[in-house]
Amino acid sequence: MTSLPTPAQLGYRMPAEWEPQEAIWLSWPHKEASWPGNFEPVPAIFGEIAQHVTDCQLVRINVADAAMEDSARGVLQQAGARLDRVRFHHNPTNDAWVRDHGPIYVVREHQGRTERALTKWGYNAWGDKYPPYDLDNEVPGRIADEFGEKLFEGGMILEGGSIDVNGEGLLLTSEACLLNPNRNPQLTKSEIEQRLKDYLGVGKILWVGDGIIGDDTDGHIDDITRFVNPRTLVTAVEEDKSDENHAILQENLERLQSLTDLDGRHFEIVTLPMPESLHYEETRLPASYANFLIINTKVLVPTYRSRRDAVALGILQRLFPNREVVGIDCTELVWGLGAIHCVTQQQPAV
Secondary structure, three states, rough: OOOOOOOOOOOOOOOOOOOOEEEEEEEEOOOHHHHOOOOOHHHHHHHHHHHHHOOOOEEEEOOOHHHHHHHHHHHHHHHHOHHHHHEEEEEOOOOOOOHHHHHEEEEEOOOOEEEEEEEEEOOOOHHHHHOOOHHHHHHHHHHHHOOOOEEEEEEEOOOHHOOOOOOOOEEEEEEEOOOOOOOOOOOHHHHHHHHHHHHHHOOOOEEEEEEEEEOOOOOOOHOOOOEEEEEEEEEEEEOOOOOOHHHHHHHHHHHHOOOOOOOOOOOOOEEEEEEOOOEEOOEEEEOOHHHHHHHOOOOEEEEEOOOOOHHHHHHHHOOOOOEEEEEEEOOOOOHOOOOHHOEEEEEEEO
């Protein structure tokens, strides 16, 4: 028997988020249980995200049917989104977290042009916490069929929010998530690393430890540490030593300071504050400024009505001098235990 060549063997790689994009995917929110008792403001936040995206590029929205499309269109119109840059795709979903159930794209240069393909990974709603998720699992395959693009199946559980890449061979993730027995108990750490290398075209995996308190994903990297260019990392820190996140984020910072790139060079590391702890009723929410989304001409940053919002926006604006950094109030959105990056997924340009 001969095994099929992997995406890496075919020259594919996962591009960095700051590389040119065709579109941003959304899965329109409809599962009220994800924001119990406070769903009403959520669609308008999606509308605000879409409005900023359509200033720069297309927004593609997964909806269940024509009725959901009509409802979403009304919200988008109210938000001032450019409807000529909105595309609806009738892909029913269980929930709205497209970063985790949507396709993770890879690209390659082939015969003088850029080619795009999709990778599909198993999705089990963060360790089987929120069934059902059967519809969410079908989304990458449906999108590949619609666009007539290659689809590679990674053969393990992986969510888009658990990884970040620099586009030049490095992938950042957390042990708390990828090594959790509720994801891939049959695989060793080295086997997981090899799948990531084979299917996302990276050469080295960079590991941090735990995720922030309140994160039901078991430690997604997009709430902790992000690449902002090939050799610079921005990482969340909590200065208040009495806060539960202080020790976790300090340990991750120390790990980052010891890590090196493919050439053995240390990274430039910029720290980002955490907002003051945010609760809904008795629940500590995973509010983090690291959950930002990079699009073609902007960076969309979650804000939380915190006095630290302006500080975080200023840091990120200095890191992205050629993009407009925009704050979007995600106080209600994060009650669903995720923010802007969690509800979006980029489609690279070709």
